Amino acid sequence: MSAGRRNKFMRASKLLAVPSNIEGSETTLSFIPKKGRIRLIDTNLRAAIKPLSPECNMFSMVIKRGERGLVALTVTRPRKDWDETFPFIFEVSFGERDKEPKIDLNKIWIPSSERVGEIVYTNQGYFLQIMTADGKFFSNCDKPDRGATVMKPGLLCRFLLGLSPIDEVERAAIEHSVEESAREQLAKAKAKIEGNDREYWDAITAATEKYNKVAKENKLLQERIEARDLELSRLRPSHKAAVDLANALSKDWQWCLRTETVVALANFGRIIGIDFSRHK
DSSP, X not given: OOOOEEOSOSOGGGTEEOOEEXXXXXXXXXXXXXXXXXXXXXXXXXXXXXXXXXXXXXXXXXXXXXXXXXXXXXXXEEOSSSEEEEEEEEEEEOOTTOSSOBXXXXXXXXXXXXXXXXXXXXXXXXXXXXXXXXXXXXXXXXXXXXXEEOOSTXXXXXXXXXXXXXXXXXXXXXXXXXXXXXXXXXXXXXXXXXXXXXXXXXXXXXXXXXXXXXXXXXXXXXXXXXXXXXXXXXXXXXXXXXXXXXHHHHHHHHHHHXXXXXXXHHHHHHHHTOOGGGOO
């Protein structure tokens, strides 16, 4: 949503209506823009109806008898070519003898010289900023242009009303700084863990791919072995027949050798006059 143009001199009564509903010692104040949208910047009052979004059509606060409150808000009014935004800070009081809470929509709230506060605009939007007597700045902006961040709702308003000391504001700023540092460290640790996880899963993926490759090669080798065994099983009958034939021929060859030897010896014996058949 565009921030639009800002006008600090428009009377709030022309832009805003604040009807009240008294119930015993408590009164509900509803902040309703006559036209456009409204945004709650900060308040020390308790919310009766929380806004559904940062910019909305209305929000309600509860004030008890004897309480004082500060409400910082902006009203954005649509124009033809732009949206015009008006920041306001209202003081609300509900005295013990008052019939109803007091809030003046035509009066500009003026802070004390020691507790200066205003609504400022940054590239992140509108925020409440305070300045202490010694020149320190605090705001409820997450990344302020200057000063420290205080994210505790209502504390800056309580400080401006004199209900909270500067020590409490400084302590809240330190706590936020520590929390922010812890979040940054946690984010770094998480990023490192995620990086390690990525390396781990990359290693697992590489190992799995290598295993699948070896398994595929083993499967192909097994298929080749099975194909070879099948081929050998088909060749076994002819192989056995060849072996049987070779054995038979070998026996016949030995028999032939023995026969020829006997015949040769018989012939030689007749020549020399010796009968070899008697010499066994």
